[in-house]
Amino acid sequence: MSRTAASKLPGVVYQRLRTRFGHAAWWPGQTAFEVCVGAILVQNTAWPNVEKALASLRSARRLSYRGLRDLEPAQIAPLIRSAGSFNVKARRLAAFVAFLGSEYGGRVAAMSADDAGTLRLKLLAVHGIGPETADSIILYAAGLPRFVVDAYTRRVFSRLGLLAGDEPYDQVQRFFTDRLPRDVDLWADFHAQIVKLAKDICRPRPRCDQCPLLDLCDFAQRPLACKT
DNA sequence: GGCCAGGACACCA
DNA sequence: TGGTGTCATGGC
Numbered sequence: 001m002s003r004t005a006a007s008k009l010p011g012v013v014y015q016r017l018r019t020r021f022g023h024a025a026w027w028p029g030q031t032a033f034e035v036c037v038g039a040i041l042v043q044n045t046a047w048p049n050v051e052k053a054l055a056s057l058r059s060a061r062r063l064s065y066r067g068l069r070d071l072e073p074a075q076i077a078p079l080i081r082s083a084g085s086f087n088v089k090a091r092r093l094a095a096f097v098a099f100l101g102s103e104y105g106g107r108v109a110a111m112s113a114d115d116a117g118t119l120r121l122k123l124l125a126v127h128g129i130g131p132e133t134a135d136s137i138i139l140y141a142a143g144l145p146r147f148v149v150d151a152y153t154r155r156v157f158s159r160l161g162l163l164a165g166d167e168p169y170d171q172v173q174r175f176f177t178d179r180l181p182r183d184v185d186l187w188a189d190f191h192a193q194i195v196k197l198a199k200d201i202c203r204p205r206p207r208c209d210q211c212p213l214l215d216l217c218d219f220a221q222r223p224l225a226c227k228t
Numbered sequence: 229g230g231c232c233a234g235g236a237c238a239c240c241a
Numbered sequence: 242t243g244g245t246g247t248c249a250t251g252g253c
Contacts, residue, residue: 043235049251050234084233084250092236130236150234195234203233204253 009162010179013213014186017193020212021200024192025185027140029054032108033064036100039136040092040128041083047199052082065106068097092128099126108141116144131169139191145184147176148191152198156224160216197224 028047029035034054041050056079057063068076077090103122104110111119116138123134135146149172158165163172180186201211202224211217217224 039234042233044233044248045235045250046233046252052251082250085235085248086250088236088248128236132235136234148234152234191234198234 007179009160009216010157010176010190013156013160013216014180014190014193016212016216017197018189021193021196023189024196025188026192027136027188029140031064032141035141036096036108036137037063037093039133039140040096041080041089043085043089043092043133045084049082049084053080056080056082065097065100065108068093069101069106089128095127096129099123111137111142112144114142114144116142116146119144120146131173135173139184139188143184145182145187147173147180147187149173149176150191150194152194153191156194156197159224 027035027038028051029038037057038050038054041053054063057067060067060079062068062071062076062079071094073087073090073094076093077086080086080089080093083089099122100106100108114122119138119142120134123129123137124131129137132148132150135148138144138146139148149169153176154163154165154172157163157172157175163175167175176187176190180190197211197213201207208214208217211224213224
């Protein structure tokens with residue numbers, strides 16, 4: 001593959017996925033606050049387990065800033081058991097809620113008044129929020145431009161031969177932002193498309209005959225988003 | 229019964 | 242500073 005072709009591949013992949021799956025621009029969640037909670041709960045966890053924890057919080061009327069702000073981690077933990085690592089994530093949720101209250105008056109929408117870089121620095125200073133979680137919140141809850149790099153993204157593009165797969169987060173992020181238009185909607189949709197590819201085509205069982213990247217997949221010699 | 233999942237952090241050399 | 246262990250449930 002030529003250097004020029006490789007540089008255009010992220011855009012090619014996006015267009016293929018967009019044509020196959022349609023526009024997504026999504027993060028599962030009914031409110032921006034739910035997006036933030038989901039971004040923390042999904043750390044190293046399968047999404048169906050996160051959905052159960054979100055449903056548990058919702059049924060307890062705790063899936064809001066006001067619902068969580070007065071709870072101790074020990075009180076949050078039983079509500080999010082199904083998301084795994086519940087004691088750890090309860091502390092992280094409590095830390096985020098405290099941050100949201102002190103920095104933005106408990107309003108997720110107020111985060112959008114900051115620029116993406118400033119918001120990112122603030123989020124990274126919160127216990128339990130790393131680069132991916134911060135960028136998910138910035139892009140999908142605040143609607144500001146940060147490209148989200150997750151395990152699926154690394155896996156797909158390393159198997160296309162464009163990434164080693166173990167580069168530092170920010171280096172992988174630059175790989176994409178250098179090759180795609182600076183467009184919040186496109187970046188949000190791109191990440192959503194990668195996740196849809198992983199969930200609808202590659203997992204739990206590969207359905208490679210339905211993969212819109214089948215020819216590229218052949219180049220990679222194995223299903224693009226599968227662990228094995 | 230073992231592996232894995234849309235990470236992040238504490239700890240140690 | 243980089244590598245390793247830990248968190249922990251639920252699906253397959």
